[in-house]
């Protein structure tokens with residue numbers, strides 16, 4: 076068996092129950108493009124979690140989910156306010172700006188979170204015809220630094236945004252990990268907290284592939300399916316995307332997978348804290364551990380383990396756990412950390 080990695084939860088395979096769901100869906104011919112029973116069943120599951128009013132569209136990947144949702148909110152002369160480290164800003168190849176034509180207005184953030192004062196600094200030019208007009212705010216739950224907004228923090232942002240005529244989008248590529256951390260439902264952090272549009276992640280939590288755009292705002296829902304098609308995210312064999320979500324949202328598999336990944340990150344963080352010379356650079360609230368350690372130790376660990384050097388100047392690394400990271404994987408890494416210091 077190939078070695079597990081700490082580079083990304085995208086590096087993990089498919090959860091066996093999800094694989095089984097794909098195999099079961101592979102039965103004969105069914106209507107294409109989402110007119111099948113698996114798609115109907117998966118949408119029903121989403122409505123159970125997020126409420127009957129939600130509009131759900133399945134897409135292939137996280138970038139597609141973000142861009143599809145954002146495009147329903149923003150026109151090309153408008154802007155989206157987000158942190159500088161937001162995935163839509165730093166890791167999606169300019170897809171949002173390229174496809175929508177609008178502008179991203181960024182706010183520096185040390186912990187990955189956007190704040191009301193960060194949003195406010197971009198609102199001074201409303202009504203100025205020379206400037207892109209802010210129309211949406213995008214936050215990531217969990218953030219790209221593994222931190223998690225509290226429900227109160229989300230509500231503060233949505234109330235402020237709505238009061239200023241802005242929609243709120245949430246990049247929930249790891250929303251399940253956030254729910255596991257907060258001990259709340261998926262709805263409490265999203266629809267109940269005032270989010271208008273959600274990109275709900277599956278791939279990083281055990282799916283082969285698949286994300287869902289979930290819209291809670293009726294004003295925005297009707298255009299979504301056309302935007303998805305034009306954005307090349309409408310799968311013809313939709314049943315296979317849908318069957319995965321149908322299973323993920325059954326019997327709390329989404330939560331079990333996320334809890335497990337978070338638990339392994341917690342174990343890893345505890346182990347790392349025991350070494351003098353290693354410090355955690357972010358609170359560990361999900362399935363990512365950010366730590367700084369001497370360059371020499373980083374280089375020695377890289378010989379055997381795969382992980383990201385997040386900030387070379389600060390000797391900061393990022394270790395990501397997954398639904399299938401085992402205690403043995405964590406102990407093996409910690410054992411090599413120990414050896415690297417001896």
Ligand SMILES: Cc1ncc(COP(=O)(O)O)c(C=O)c1O
Pocket residue numbers: 085135136137138139162163215218219246248249278
């Ligand atoms: C927070 C976040 N959002 C969105 C994505 C985009 O996913 P994809 O690579 O499937 O487009 C990622 C991928 O790692 C991510 O970490």
